[in-house]
Amino acid sequence: MRVPAAVRERVAAVHGDAALPERLRLYDGWAARYEQDVAALEYRAPHLAAASLAFAFPAPPAGARLLDVACGTGLVARELHRRGFRCLHGVDGSAGMLERARSTGLYRELRRCVLGREPLPAPAEHYDAVTLVGALGEGQVPSAAVPELLRVTRPGGFLCLTTRSNPSNLRYKAELEAALERLERQGAWRKVLAQEVECWERATSEEESPQGTGYISGVVYIYQKCPVPPLEEG
Secondary structure (H helix, E strand, C coil), rough: CCCHHHHHHHHHCCCCCCHHHHHHHHHHHHHHHHHHHHCCCCHHHHHHHHHHHHCCCCCHHHEEEEEEECCCCCHHHHHHHHHCECCCCEEECHHHHHHHHHCCCCEEEEEEECCCECCCCCCCEEEEEECCCCCCCCCCHHHHHHHHHHCCCCEEEEEEEEEEHHHHHHHHHHHHHHHHHHHHCCCCCEEEEEEEEEEECCCCCCCCCCCCEEEEEEEEEEEEEEECCCCCCC
């Protein structure tokens, strides 16, 4: 099934070369149709990310404090809630997206923040887990912002990140993975999982799916912030 032309146009617009204020305006305008459009794309990142984080999490998650960065309309929160996470905070740069996220009733706190332009509105070591799903890509959140995610994560806490592997995002993906590996070499965190997924979402052009499958691939990364607390005896 081919992705509808209107969906392709909206996706291209937010991933284009627009300046930040215009891109945020585009996201505001997209908010009402966002979930319908990503359903047409068969966008699997929220499900895959939440499942991976829940699998890695060592304790019952109900009491865990989690920050959903670039939360959009709340797709990741829905998946996390199904897996037992209840203390969810969210940030996004788009007021329109935040309005939709607020309507879900799943977040205890929602705040506007443009990661990469400003720090996260949270103290250091505040969260047991941090997610950033769908916004690590060309023209979106810069890879240089990853240390800010670490800052607000407690030692031993988990970070769940995703990016796409389509041709137009390969340069960004290489920069991101270099940043992730550099932090690991510095002892800031340890890698728990890096899972490449072939059918991440439907491609919006033939050029974005060189294998001819009609899909693009993507990656889920799970990291644990160091120092990792020792296991309790007994």
